Amino acid sequence: MIKIYHNNMCSKSRAALNLLKDNNEEIEIQEYLKEAPTKSELKEILKMLQMKPLELIRKNETLFKENYKDKNLTDEEWIEIMLENPVLIERPIVVKDGKAAIGRPIEKIIELLNN
Numbered sequence: 642m643i644k645i646y647h648n649n650m651c652s653k654s655r656a657a658l659n660l661l662k663d664n665n666e667e668i669e670i671q672e673y674l675k676e677a678p679t680k681s682e683l684k685e686i687l688k689m690l691q692m693k694p695l696e697l698i699r700k701n702e703t704l705f706k707e708n709y710k711d712k713n714l715t716d717e718e719w720i721e722i723m724l725e726n727p728v729l730i731e732r733p734i735v736v737k738d739g740k741a742a743i744g745r746p747i748e749k750i751i752e753l754l755n756n
Contacts, residue, residue, distance in 0.1 A: 643754075646673040646686075646734040654733035657744035661735070664754060677727040683720055686734060689741035694719035697743075698729050705729055 643666045648654045661668050671678070678686065687694060694716045698705060704726055714722070723730050733744040735753055742753040 642667050642669055644669040644671060644736040646671050646678065646730070646732060646736075648672065648674055648732050651732055653744055653747070656747055657733040657735060657750050660747060660750060661754075666754070673727050673730060673732070677724055678730075680720060680724060683723060683730075686736065686741055687720075689736065689739065690734075690743065694723065697731050698723065699731050702729055 643661055645654075645658055645661060645668060647658055647670050649672065658668070658670070687697060690697070695714075698709075698719065700706075700710070709722065709729075731743050731745070733750075735742050735744060735750050737753055740753055740756065742749040744750045
């Protein structure tokens with residue numbers, strides 16, 4: 642089973658979902674703006690991606706620029722900010738067999754599917 646943290650308003654996220662469907666993958670779709678990941682899910686995603694929380698944040702979002710751009714926060718604080726404001730989470734995120742990839746570029750998802 643493959644899980645995608647999906648935002649239907651995002652063209653990259655739609656492209657990733659279509660790629661998964663085209664590969665006849667069994668997919669669990671989590672529309673993360675409606676149902677944010679839990680703290681433990683987000684920590685697990687970060688671990689699979691081998692990323693720090695700040696690396697997973699969409700820094701071009703107005704919310705980030707206006708409220709968090711020059712903040713020097715702890716990893717835990719960045720995680721809390723993402724949980725409270727899931728729009729700041731980079732997308733799409735695809736999880737398969739204990740590994741994860743961000744679909745920017747989409748080739749990262751292809752690599753994940755082929756491993």
